[in-house]
Amino acid sequence: MKLGLVGLPRAGKTTIFNALTGAGAETGGFTTRGRVNLRVVAVPDTRLEHLRTVYRPRRYTPATVEYADFAGVVSGERDAQYYAAVREVDAFVHVVRDFPSEAVEHPSGTVDPARDLEEILTEFLLVDLDAVQRRLERIGKGRTAREPERVEREQQLLEELRIALEAGRPTSAVALAPSDRDILSSFAFLTAKPYLVVSNLGENGAPTPLRGEHPAVIPIRGRLEEELCELEAGEREAFARDYGVTELAAARLVRESFRALDLIAFFTYGEDEVRAWTVRRGASAVEAAGRIHTDLARGFIRAEVTAYEAFRDAGSMKAVKEAGQLRLEGRDYVVEDGDLITIRFSV
Ligand SMILES: Nc1nc2c(ncn2[C@@H]2O[C@H](COP(=O)(O)OP(=O)(O)OP(=O)(O)O)[C@@H](O)[C@H]2O)c(=O)[nH]1
Ligand SMILES: [Mg+2]
Incomplete structure (x- = not known):
């Protein structure tokens, strides 16, 4: 999972990046356009930590998340290289400034998180609209390498998206069949990606409410959390x-990102290794097996499953078994967040 921190210049993106990763990247300097801070960190999960204390495994492998901290978005600056990098993320974390400070200049002069968020979302709409229009022009001039039927369908879809974008609606609002999604996948539209909002609060302020409907707004005292991250x-x-x-x-x-991206975690356990795995919500037992190894999906027989909570409450896997809470599930079983799974297989 790759999450991209975006927002206006000096909103506190790098500060939040440091709070999330402990990277200690330089803040306060006006970041140059091409610069991206990248860091892969372990997904914090108290359930997995508990499994570690119980099993004392030789290997301990949490899930990971990659954070990318981009330079500030400047309206109207449609730098192709910048947006090529921004497009690579799975979801955005929109950082909006909600801290007063004489020392930090705001690009628009005043602190107004709702206005700033709207500015970025509008800019993303326009970037997508640009891409749609440029492609439509090429198609109009017959400059395409794809087969004619596919191009015809692509053109219809792009016209639909253009109408939505011009009306201020994101491409995610246009319902698409999987085959149509496939035709458009190379565009990686900015407005198709899920997002969260981090409202970067000062030392003691309460978050300013945002207008409109947003998936999840997470108030974070950026500076404070950056400092907390430097402690043992x-x-x-x-x-x-x-x-x-x-x-x-x-x-x-991370919790909110999993929700936004419709992801869940399941765990494998034992003295050899305790490990977290990420799958989409709704994944079947055989898909989960395939995440671990293709052999496990191919030779799948049964999954031994128990919920983490059942394990925690029982205290040990032996107690889980005695209570009859270790279930044998078939290949179509739908995995739940926090399932403890052992795959029985034969190849
Ligand atoms: N008082 C206060 N200052 C903050 C807070 N968060 C960030 N700052 C300061 O605001 C300035 C800009 O923060 P950065 O994290 O560099 O902002 P940015 O969004 O990464 O900036 P660019 O990369 O240049 O677009 C720095 O001097 C930070 O120390 C906060 O919560 N309170
Ligand atoms: Mg920065």
Whole structure:
């Protein structure tokens, strides 16, 4: 999972990036256009940590998330290279500035997160509209390499998207059949991607409400959490509590991102390895097996499944079995978030 931090210049993207990753990237300098900070970090998961303390495995493998911290979006600057990089993410984290500070200049002069978010979302609509129009022009001039029927369908779809975008609606609002999605996949439209909003709060402010409907708005005291991230893990919890931070930014953001992207985690366990795996919500047991190894999907016999909560409450896998809570499931079983799974297979 790759998440891209976007927003206006000096909204605090790099500050939030540091809070999420502990990367300690430089903040405050006006980031040059081509620069991207990248960091892969472990997905924090207290369930997996509990499994680790129980099994004391030789290998411990959490799921990972990659964060990309981009330079600020400047309306009207449609730099192709910049947007090629931005397009690669699975979802956006829109960082909006919600902290007052004399020391930090705001590109529009005043702090107004709702206006700033609208500016970025509008810019993304226009970037997509640009791409649609350019492609339609090429098709109009007959400059395409694809087969004629496919191009004809593509043209119809692009016309539909153009109408939506011109009316200020994102491409995600246009319902598409899987085959149509496939025709358009190479565009990687910005407005097709799920997003979250981080409202970057100052030291003690309450978040300013945003207009319109947004998937999830997560208030984060960016500067404070950046500093928390510099502390030793042991000290961090205590300091966080002192400041009234009940859950650290990294954990909240990943949780909401999983929800936005419709992803869930399941776990494999044993003395050899305790590991988290990511699958889309609705995945079957055989798909889950395939995430681990193609052999496990090919030779799939049964999945031994129990919910993490059942394991936690029972205290051990032995107790789970005795309580009759270790189920044998077939290939079509729909995996639940937090399932503990062992695949029985033969190849
Ligand atoms: N007071 C205060 N200052 C903050 C907060 N978050 C960020 N800043 C400051 O705002 C300035 C800009 O922060 P950055 O994280 O570099 O912002 P950015 O969005 O990455 O900026 P560009 O990459 O240049 O677009 C820095 O001086 C930060 O220390 C906050 O919560 N409170
Ligand atoms: Mg930055």
